[in-house]
Amino acid sequence: xxxxxxxxxxxxxxxxxxxxxxxxxxxxxxxxxxxxxxxxxxxxxxxxxxxxxxxxxxxxxxxxxxxxxxxxxxxxxxxxxxxxxxxxxxxxxxxxxxxxxxx
Amino acid sequence: xxxxxxxxxxxxxxxxxxxxxxxxxxxxxxxxxxxxxxxxxxxxxxxxxxxxxxxxxxxxxxxxxxxxxxxxxxxxxxxxxxxxxxxxxxxxxxxxxxxxxxxxxxxxxxxxxxxxxxxxxxxxxxxxxxxxxxxxxxxxxxxxxxxxxxxxxxxxxxxxxxxxxxxxxxxxxxxxxxxxxxxxxxxxxxxxxxxxxxxxxxxxxxxxxxxxxxxxxxxxxxxxxxxxxxxxxxxxxxxxxxxxxxxxxxxxxxxxxxxxxxxxxxxxxxxxxxxxxxxxxxxxxxxxxxxxxxxxxxxxxxxxxxxxxxxxxxxxxxxxxxxxxxxxxxxxxxxxxxxxxxxxxxxxxxxxxxxxxxxxxxxxxxxxxxxxxxxxxxxxxxxxxxxxxxxxxxxxxxxxxxxxxxxxxxxxxxxxxxxxxxxxxxxxxxxxxxxxxxxxxxxxxxxxxxxxxxxxxxxxxxxxxxxxxxxxxxxxxxxxxxxxxxxxxxxxxxxxxxx
Numbered sequence: 001x002x003x004x005x006x007x008x009x010x011x012x013x014x015x016x017x018x019x020x021x022x023x024x025x026x027x028x029x030x031x032x033x034x035x036x037x038x039x040x041x042x043x044x045x046x047x048x049x050x051x052x053x054x055x056x057x058x059x060x061x062x063x064x065x066x067x068x069x070x071x072x073x074x075x076x077x078x079x080x081x082x083x084x085x086x087x088x089x090x091x092x093x094x095x096x097x098x099x100x101x102x103x
Numbered sequence: 104x105x106x107x108x109x110x111x112x113x114x115x116x117x118x119x120x121x122x123x124x125x126x127x128x129x130x131x132x133x134x135x136x137x138x139x140x141x142x143x144x145x146x147x148x149x150x151x152x153x154x155x156x157x158x159x160x161x162x163x164x165x166x167x168x169x170x171x172x173x174x175x176x177x178x179x180x181x182x183x184x185x186x187x188x189x190x191x192x193x194x195x196x197x198x199x200x201x202x203x204x205x206x207x208x209x210x211x212x213x214x215x216x217x218x219x220x221x222x223x224x225x226x227x228x229x230x231x232x233x234x235x236x237x238x239x240x241x242x243x244x245x246x247x248x249x250x251x252x253x254x255x256x257x258x259x260x261x262x263x264x265x266x267x268x269x270x271x272x273x274x275x276x277x278x279x280x281x282x283x284x285x286x287x288x289x290x291x292x293x294x295x296x297x298x299x300x301x302x303x304x305x306x307x308x309x310x311x312x313x314x315x316x317x318x319x320x321x322x323x324x325x326x327x328x329x330x331x332x333x334x335x336x337x338x339x340x341x342x343x344x345x346x347x348x349x350x351x352x353x354x355x356x357x358x359x360x361x362x363x364x365x366x367x368x369x370x371x372x373x374x375x376x377x378x379x380x381x382x383x384x385x386x387x388x389x390x391x392x393x394x395x396x397x398x399x400x401x402x403x404x405x406x407x408x409x410x411x412x413x414x415x416x417x418x419x420x421x422x423x424x425x426x427x428x429x430x431x432x433x434x435x436x437x438x439x440x441x442x443x444x445x446x447x448x449x450x451x452x453x454x455x456x457x458x459x460x461x462x463x464x465x466x467x468x469x470x471x472x473x474x475x476x477x478x479x480x481x482x483x484x485x486x487x488x489x490x491x492x493x494x495x496x497x498x499x500x501x502x503x504x505x506x507x508x509x510x511x512x513x514x515x516x517x518x519x520x521x522x523x524x525x526x527x528x529x530x531x532x533x534x535x536x537x538x539x540x541x542x543x544x545x546x547x548x549x550x551x552x553x554x555x556x557x558x559x560x561x562x563x564x565x566x567x568x569x570x571x572x573x574x575x576x577x578x579x580x581x582x583x584x585x586x587x588x589x590x591x592x593x594x595x596x597x598x599x600x601x602x
Contacts (some may be wrong), residue, residue: 013266014584019258026265033269037276062174063279066231070272073238080245081261088254097580100255 002039006032019088019095023081030074037063037070106157107167109150110178114223114236116150117143121215128208136211137202143215144198147222151192155185164287166228177228177286186421187343187350188225190428193525194338197432200517201335210250217243217339224347229285230275230355237315237347238268244344247336248328256331259580263324266587267314271351274307293359301359302601305368306594308355313372313590316348318409319379320586322402326390329398337435341401342428349408349424357412367597372413377490379406384497388504388562393443396501397434400465401427403498407467407477410487416480419535423476426529430461433522437461440516446559452509453519460526462502466495469539469547472529478539496550500558 009028016022040063049061089095120139127135158165158180167178195218205211220240227233241264249257278285281300284292293301317325329340352372360368383402390396404427411420437458442449450458460471467473477495481488 010588013262014581014588017581022262026262026269029269030265030272033273033276036273037279040276040280063276066275066279069231069235073235073242073268076238076242077261077265080242081258081265084245084249084254084257084261087249087252088258091252091254 002032002036017096017098019085019097020082022097023078023085026081027074027078030070034067034070034074037067106154106165109154110165110167110180110226113147113150113154113226114219116146117215117219117222121212121219124212124215134208136208136215137205140202140205140211140214141199143218144195144202147195147218148192151188151195154180155188158182158185166286168228168286174229174231174285176232178226178232179228179287180226183353183417183421184225186425187346189425190346191221191225191343193425193428194335194342194432196521197338197436197518198335201436204333204335205250207250210247213243213246214336217247221339221343221347224350228287230278230287231285233351234268234271234275237271237351240344240347241268244336244340248332248340250332250336253331256328259324260328262580262584263314263321266584267311267348270307270314270587270591271311274304274311274355277304277307287354293363298363301363302365302368303598305356305360305365306598308351309368309372310587310590310594312348312352312356313375314348314587315345316352316409317345317379317402317405318375319382319402319406321583321590322379322383322405323583324580325402326387326395326399329401330392330394334436334439337398338432341398341431341435345401345405346408346424346428349405349412352409353412353417361415367601369413371594371597372409376406376409376413377487379403379409380494381406381490381497384494384501387501388497389565390501391446393441393448393505394438396505397431397438400498400501401431403494404431404465406494407491411480414480414484416483419476419480422533422535423473426464426472426476426526429522429525429529430464433457433518434461434465436518440512442512446505448505448507449510449512450507451512454512455507455509457519457522459507461522462499463551464526466499466502468495468499468551469544472526472533474547475533475537475539476535478543479535482538492546492550496554499551499554500561503554503558504562506559 006029009025009032012025013022013029016025040060043057043059046057046059049058049064051058085095088100092100094100120143124136124139127133159182161182163181165180169176205214217240220236220238220243223236224233224240227236245257245261245264248260275285277300281296281304283296283301314321325345329337332340356368357372380403383399383406387396387399387403390399404423408420408424411417411423437450437454440450440454441458448455448458464471464473467477477491481491
């Protein structure tokens, strides 16, 4: 399923002409990668990695900790990409990649 | 002071200056960001210089683990990293003379963040830390590329940066799933893990760093992005940032592949390196913009360094990279002193002479220091001689189709003094000797003379091929993004064939 999402996003990234769509596709690719990492730490019938006397099995906390950092980086990238896309629009009056290069 | 603290402190220094600058601005409304950049450059030069002296000839990896936990943050340093540190310190030194190029307070602050990312990358001791520092550096670079309001260049850089980082992250995940450490010391234990997984991890890292290092076919963004910004940022981008891709390729792909005997990965890098030298040289021959030629020539150097590294000539490659940092920084910084009218490059006699010297260094013809490195390598690997010389000739032609004219233009800049000094220093320090044969010297001089006389004539005659220049060939970034998929598919196919 994750692979399918990623393939669709890669296809979108290559064929879409609109910068906002491209950024969205990059987001989906990144999210699918983060999801892959989180599934590596998943175990059946286990709980969040908070030590209590009742829980016998915990999911692996390392993927979660690392992916939090990756999510923060992703958010920074999104905000920056959208900000620059807005600047692109104000300067060129378009966000279509094929028209941008003509200017 | 203990060297351990200096290594940890190195990436923190720019952060300290940023914090100080922001606090002073907030409380007193005074802008000290310019002084902060200057102070940062001086302090980092001192610490960097000490680290170079300390680790010169050091055997093994100096590792600093912040806690006993298996996945703890780590910093490290070794003999190879001296070269990457030097490639960073060269433009840092030039910052001392050019820090006033940034006219905006916010951009100066972002520049300090960029320096923090670069510094962290050099001393990072684990792969995840490397990923984070790389992101810090590249996020700041996206903004710095847009300082001249060339937003398209910035967004293009952003797309390729994000795609390569996503592939790198996927590699980190698979490495974790294989049970490996993230530390650089994992290299020595790679044989303990599932070889199929490790092979696939190395394939993913290869693609990620080939994009970051601007190898063919994903090298079209270099000419657009490196030429879009001011001289100082261009100098940093082409001296260090692009080579951080080479740095990752060296540590996370070439060294492990060599250790595990994965020759297919090394052969793949070698083939791409040759194409990276040849194809951009052809494209640049038809490029009418001089600044784009300077920016694009970095790709040619990346190709040659990739060839040296994948052939096992590590020290030659790293030394070449350091020299490249010097002459490329000079070329970008002196660009502002030139008057360019179509194919005429006018400047002060000092600027023009040094610029021609820098071009010879870029291409690697006699008597440049890069010539001796190339000669030493080609003497051992004869099969690359024809391809290398073809690429070199085309590259020289791409510069010499312009006419360089010296005039009485007054300029007074300190860095014109330092470029010859640096280069003389490298000639004196050259650990590889000055071997050359008479026939090679004659061949070089003949090529230089022929290219000087006929490059422009050939360019005019082949004007019907002008559609090959960077403006047309990289017309749409969608095609270049497609090349990334082609690279991934090719790697998977090679993997299937090997299994």
